[in-house]
Amino acid sequence: MAAATALVTRLDTAPSRDYRVQPNNVDAEQALLGAILVNNDAFYRVSDFLLPAHFFEEVHRRVFEIASSLIKAGKVANPITLKTFLGDVDLGGMTLPQYLARLAAEATTIINAEDYGRTIYDLAIRRNLIGIGEDVVNVAYDAPVETSPRDQIESAERRLYELAETGRYDGGFQSFSNALTHAIDMAAAAYERDGKLSGIATGLADLDRMMGGLQASDLVILAGRPGMGKTALATNIAFNIAKVYRGEKQPDGAMKTVNGGIVGFFSLEMSAEQLATRIIAEQSGVPSYKIRRGDMREDDFYKITDAAREMQTIPFYIDQTGGISIAQLAARARRLKRQRGLDLLVVDYIQLLSGSSKKSDNRVQEVTEITTGLKALAKDLAVPIVALSQLSRQVENREDKRPQLSDLRESGSIEQDADVVMFVFREEYYIKNKEPRVGTEEHIKWQTEMDLVHGKAEVIIGKQRHGPTGSVSLAFQADLTRFTNLAAEDKLPERY
Known part of the structure; x- marks a missing residue:
């Protein structure tokens, strides 16, 4: 792409160098921005997962950020409307309006817009991985006194997990048929599982x-x-x-x-x-x-x-x-x-x-x-x-x-x-602490109350998004710290 010359030249001028350039694809960035400038519908193919920060070139970040703001506001984003917000920047003998015009002129279709977006996103993730790796190395070399190696490991794990979960391009809407399939799979698993529970x-x-x-x-x-x-x-x-x-x-x-x-x-x-x-x-x-x-x-x-x-x-x-x-x-x-x-x-x-x-x-x-x-x-x-x-x-x-x-x-x-x-509620705990003097009428009444609640516990469901609230009775053996199912009165053997 001819418009890439000014940007790519500065990356390739040195015949030999002692450092590696971070992963990037300037051509993909230019192709995507060109597609968006020609047809703003291209933006919606990447808006779910692509952010301005994912672009390698600073000027491309600014173009994408302003274009996305205009499109979200219901306005048209093209080289003319963007010119007002971007000002004028010298791009190696080419002005910014000229550069935008070249991007739009050389964009032929929006069919590949999503693929370009995924390429840009994947390369940004790689650059972030490099950043996390460099931080791990630098902190390990010169760790603060209060930071233990375990803290550093957990911090790196957290950053890696956040990186894996943020901005994934497999999200968004799914068809109802997919949701139905998952629901049927859950029902089948419940049928096979002990207790027939979901x-x-x-x-x-x-x-x-x-x-x-x-x-x-x-x-x-x-x-x-x-x-x-x-x-x-x-x-x-x-x-x-x-x-x-x-x-x-x-x-x-x-x-x-x-x-x-x-x-x-x-x-x-x-x-x-x-x-x-x-x-x-x-x-x-x-x-x-x-x-x-x-x-x-x-x-x-x-x-x-x-x-x-x-x-x-x-x-x-x-x-x-x-x-x-x-x-x-x-x-x-x-x-x-x-x-x-x-x-x-x-x-x-x-x-x-x-x-x-x-x-x-x-x-x-x-x-x-x-x-x-x-x-x-x-x-x-x-x-x-x-x-x-x-x-x-x-x-x-x-x-x-x-x-x-x-x-x-x-x-x-x-x-x-x-x-x-x-x-969890055990009435026995409270009644037990109110024991009156042995031999009194109150003690006989207390003993009757204790007999009713002894070895019983209650689990009160005060909130449940997927089902009813209410109370469940359980048996509790204090010496074994064990909760078990409480036999219902109608299922007990007859008393003689």
């Missing part, structure tokens, strides 16, 4: 019936006051899912989850050992306090070792690092999915996460960033995220201690960003 089965039948399982890309908030059993319920659900995991190898070598799932568990409060002790107690039937004290009979010890042996191969991964930021959590979750796969992510709990800024005075704003980040991560990874949350103390001041959405602590964004909000 989502991942939690192992708690009544909860699954109301929610349809844990749905991909959903942010599920599990909230409750201390002592209600939030961590126990999250651990039970996570382990139930990992325990029944079954995968099939695809023709391309990748593993596809057929049942259950691979679980990642961020335990910001408890250590991995404490979490493992809970799970062993739940699976073996030996109370966790006995395991901690070593107060066991020989048959208890065999139960523990048998349970541990069965759990060796279960795809359940724990990260016990405390005080990590939402950015670090996202980087580690993406790494787990890439290396081992991921079907469910659990975060225990939101209030122990920090935002990207280490010195944030506004905690509400920080929690908003955390919940928005968790929801975006759930969509990016296409897995459900179960995030635990504390409730405010105002629950304790009410006669009815059942939690509600307004009790969510520190930010309305938790309720706003969540697809499902569940509350």
Whole structure:
């Protein structure tokens, strides 16, 4: 292309040089801009993914930026209208109006406009990759005192992931037939899966019936006051899912989850050992306090070792690092999915996460960033995220201690960003603390109340985008920290 001469000459004048020019294709940039100037419809073929910053030449960035602004405003973008906004620039003996006129004159068709746009975009991504690589090298050579190698790795991972996800040219509208195909595939997978659910089965039948399982890309908030059993319920659900995991190898070598799932568990409060002790107690039937004290009979010890042996191969991964930021959590979750796969992510709990800024005075704003980040991560990874949350103390001041959405602590964004909000409530916890003096009439009444609520828990679904709200009753064994299905009264054997 003749118009390329002035720009290309300055790249090729030196016969030998000690540096490499970053990837670029000036001809493709000129061909695309020429097509847009001739027929503004060419802009809409690339507007979904192409930005001014993707152009290598500064003058081309300005031309594309102003042309796109004019077209979006419903005006015509051609060499005459652009001249008003660009001014006059010397391009090696050619003025800018002359250069635009040459671009338009030499553009023959807009048929290849999208291909030119993809070429420009791909080369821009390569230049950004070079920039990230140079930064990694430079920071590694001269790292600040407060930056650890792990921080640098996670920062590079985050930048690479953002680069991969931003401005992709495979987005935009899709035909309804494609959406129908995906819906039928989901229904077929649900038919084949245990429990006939569209989502991942939690192992708690009544909860699954109301929610349809844990749905991909959903942010599920599990909230409750201390002592209600939030961590126990999250651990039970996570382990139930990992325990029944079954995968099939695809023709391309990748593993596809057929049942259950691979679980990642961020335990910001408890250590991995404490979490493992809970799970062993739940699976073996030996109370966790006995395991901690070593107060066991020989048959208890065999139960523990048998349970541990069965759990060796279960795809359940724990990260016990405390005080990590939402950015670090996202980087580690993406790494787990890439290396081992991921079907469910659990975060225990939101209030122990920090935002990207280490010195944030506004905690509400920080929690908003955390919940928005968790929801975006759930969509990016296409897995459900179960995030635990504390409730405010105002629950304790009410006669009815059942939690509600307004009790969510520190930010309305938790309720706003969540697809499902569940509350764990155990009335037994509150009644037990009100025990009157033994032998009194009040104690007899208290004992009757305790008998009604003993070993029972309630999961209250306060919000659900895809289904009904309501309450589910579960059985709770405190010494094993285990939630199980509660047998309905009409299904119990007859009493004599």
